[in-house]
Amino acid sequence: MKHPASAGRRLTAAVAVALAVTAGGLTAPALAAAPAPVTSPAADEQPAFSVPAGTTVLSSGPSGFLTFREEGTALAYVWVRNDGTPTRLSGQWAGSEGTDIAVRREGTKHTYVDMTTGKEVVSYDTAQLGGTHTVVRYQGTSLVTRKYVSGSSGQELHVISKDAEGRTVDRKVSGMPLFATQKKTESDGPDTLLYRYDHSTGGVPQQDLAVVDVPSAKVVATYDTLGTSDLLSMGASETRVAWFEWSNYNNPVLAVARRDGTEVTRTRPLSGFASSSFLSVQIIGDWAVHTLQGGGAATVTDPLHQVTARSLTTGETVPLLAHASRLVESPDGSLITSGGTLDQGEGVYRIAPGENGAHPTVSLLATTGVATELTVAKETLPPTGTFDLDRAGGKLTAGWTLNRKNARVTLKLVHVATGRSVTVVPPYTVPATTDFPLVWDGLFAAKFPAYNGAYTWTMTAAPANGIGPAVERSGSFTLTRAARLHDVDDNGSADVLNRSASGTLSSYDLGQLLRREPGAAMDANRIGSGWNAYDRMTATGNLGGTPAADLVARDRTGVLWFYEGKGKNFAPRKRIGGGWNTYDKLTGGSDVTGDGRVDLLAADKTGVLWLHPGKGDGTFAPRKKIGGGWGGYNLLSATGNLAGAGAGDLVARDRAGVLWLYLGKGDGTFAARTRIGGGWGLFDDLVGVGDADGDGRNDLAAFGAGGGTNPGLLLYGGTGQWAKPFSPHLLAEVGYDWLNDLY
Structure with missing residues (x-):
């Protein structure tokens, strides 16, 4: 399993989800960027079914996919069949990539359930394995763990499985260096694990990427990676392995190698300010598809939030989605992800290989009914005509209720005669709700009371993640107050x-x-x-x-x-x-x-x-x-x-x-x-x-x-x-x- 997508800046929930659905999950740093707005080359077909807003895909199998969403302070897990039929699951769950298995997590006990039949397949209790085992991934019906080597800081990688008689078998993965320290793991289906680790060669720190064959518990390929790129994503197909590097801690580099060789091809640094643990990359056909997860809820713009397909033969890039969560590999070679486009909105999308190496295609499998662009649910606009500030209690009140929190909302008022202006913002930096109140106290900057007379106003809601157009309203009014005894400049103040x-x-x-x-x-x-x-x-x-x-x-x-x-x-x-x-x-x-x-x-x-x-x-x-x-x-x-x-x-x-x-x-x-x-x-x-x-x-x-x-x-x-x-x-x-x- 890879880390599920974060819901932007909602880091408390994001980290909780990452730990809940990813065995041995690492604490995720704060997301710092957001994608550029794009529309996708999506098919015109209508989605077959709907899913609740906030649905995020965790894993995908032949007959359906596992999802989660926030419900208040808890997480709701649902298995969704390909025909849209949902099955709600109680407790905490994780997926087994490329299979119809969902894993119920109860403390040290991990129970594998076949979602096509609803029957339990196998169960493991890490407390009975001996030593201290930390769950790394669920691979098919096997369990991959890491175990600290006694007397050192090194770690061993283990595959836990069942033999023909149903007995638990614990095998140490061979081909790993001594004292390796796990940095990042990804699953490439039930049989392949990508394992990124730090170790030392002759006293020189080194970071490598190992391809582990899970059935044999062996490392079958190893690739050198540049720098010490903690938490950066990896992906693989039958012919290639791809990963991100961050050697200069500035912009990430995409590295690709063929699985039948060791030569590595690297891109120039990609534009963006990527938070390393939220990058996701997969390979479909001759294309690498990557995104910086969480763009839908991000509070800053980052071009890496866009889901981009990059040709591994020509270097051409094609925008696919405006943003997405983690890219999940399906058994048929396509990708499933929760994301959005400006033309079709939020939902679950499939990214499939194009015919004869053509651009990947995008289709909407299920819709949440939520727009990807910023929309207004309710609005209170500034006044028109004559506005008596005294009668209004000294305040002008306006505001919006939007479809999402990550917006920058402003109200600019300009005094026509003087050109003097004031910009009003909501009373908080990071909104806790989708309500954006705007209250003007009748003052310009430096606490100077505003002049009476004609004003124009512009009320703007700009997407903080840069996805889609801003919402804008404008108008005018005439400000008035009761005359004051010693008010020379007609601003209601002596x-x-x-x-x-x-x-x-x-x-x-x-x-x-x-x-x-x-x-x-x-x-x-x-x-x-x-x-x-x-x-x-x-x-x-x-x-x-x-x-x-x-x-x-x-x-x-x-x-x-x-x-x-x-x-x-x-x-x-x-x-x-x-x-x-x-x-x-x-x-x-x-x-x-x-x-x-x-x-x-x-x-x-x-x-x-x-x-x-x-x-x-x-x-x-x-x-x-x-x-x-x-x-x-x-x-x-x-x-x-x-x-x-x-x-x-x-x-x-x-x-x-x-x-x-x-x-x-x-x-x-x-x-x-x-x-x-x-x-x-x-x-x-x-x-x-x-x-x-x-x-x-x-x-x-x-x-x-x-x-x-x-x-x-x-x-x-x-x-x-x-x-x-x-x-x-x-x-x-x-x-x-x-x-x-x-x-």
């Missing part, structure tokens, strides 16, 4: 504006700064240069009726200009009017009048505070006097609703560094001030930024050293309580190129 020494205005997303990794660079949105022309500026929130926040700026002649937010930048300025140089403080962002529109507050040089009610179109109604005595403050900041009463509020810092809260009454006036606390004189600027941390309460941003060494940007999160309206949180240290101009 921003602060900063003017550099050279007059460049940039916005910084506070949501990004809250989520970023420690030490990560801040993603600045550069708005433009020339802003040193203004001596007063304030971000006002939505003055003009668009979702993005707006800005007003006063030039040095006293003219006030309106900049309507367009997302990421501003529309060309509009003149509001002159005479604004009477004011030394401007602040906006609070709805002081309670009409749903943000207003502008201005303190003149005599200490009188004035209200300029917003009209919702970027202009203001005539000003209204709020009151005098405001000259004692060196900073004013409209914060929006801090205490939950509904109207916009105001904070003011006096020259002693004490911060005061003025609660809006909703009629254009404020309640009596309440003291927030002292020490606020350490900051160069304070800006009401709306709800930056997403808790539903308005916050305050502060810039300056704050008592530390380096200047920093701090966020004072709103508490919703008028007596203690803020709690501090450091957002980021920033460079000294920041001026004390924060808006």
